[in-house]
Amino acid sequence: MTVAVATDLTQTPGGAGCFCITLQAPRANALEPGLLAALDAALDAAEAADVPFVLLAGGRNFSSGGDVARFLAAAERNEAEAYAAQVVPALQRIVARMLAMPAVVATALRGAATGGAAGLVFAADLAVAAPDAFVQPYYRSVGFAPDGGWTAVLPERIGAGPARDWLRDDTRHGAAGLQALGLVAAVDPAPEARALALMDGLNPGAALAAKALIWDAARRAQVSQRLAAETEAFLARIGTADTRAGMARFVDRSKVVQHV
Secondary structure, eight states: OOOSEEEEEEEOTTSOEEEEEEEOOHHHHOBOHHHHHHHHHHHHHHHHHTOSEEEEEOSSSSBOOBOHHHHHHHHHTTOHHHHHHHHHHHHHHHHHHHHHOSSEEEEEEOSEEEGGGGHHHHTOSEEEEOTTOEEEOOHHHHOOOOOTTTTTTHHHHHOHHHHHHHHHHTOOEEHHHHHHTTSOSEEOSSHHHHHHHHHHTSOHHHHHHHHHHHTOHHHHHHHHHHHHHHHHHHHHHHTSHHHHHHHHHHHHHHHHHHHO
């Protein structure tokens, strides 16, 4: 049985403690209940380790977001809302938790971070992307309402207008585009090592003081309200006929790509 998340207590090049979390679940780390529960438990372990840095990484593709095929299968059983209720609130809690954690949380991004998985980039204090990395919402294509902080966290990072346009146009931003938006600090073929090096250059106390001031209780409360609104909207749309049709088209296209 594949362990969805691996953890390791390591150090930055300068010797500071860093808790590493690596997603390694099937289907390109698709966000499903087991993976999300394992990630939440890994964050528990990171907090218990009481180190200043946490590094979140994935495999060849960081995460493909929600498993559209599983959502479609649930819809065909008339259980779409019930399945979504196992996935979306868990993701939203993790995004909110990253903002509040008393550690500098870095994300090392390779390949795809699509759909709600992009929230694990948006909520990071520091992100490094490999040259092949990209982020794309895909909500327009599938018909889902945004989740993972696309409307709750991303506007805080890049502004409401650019966030709206990104969702509207379903744009794919590669590593350079993500850096231009200020969502990643560096582009490097070895994003994990670069993230550790960048964390090594920080003063942990000063970085965490700044994090606590930026993501203070008032701002986090607003984000939490918006995350709750995302969840409500997602649950409202997941069972609609047009979303079901969009999921079917998306799954069919994915099958064609896999067989080319």
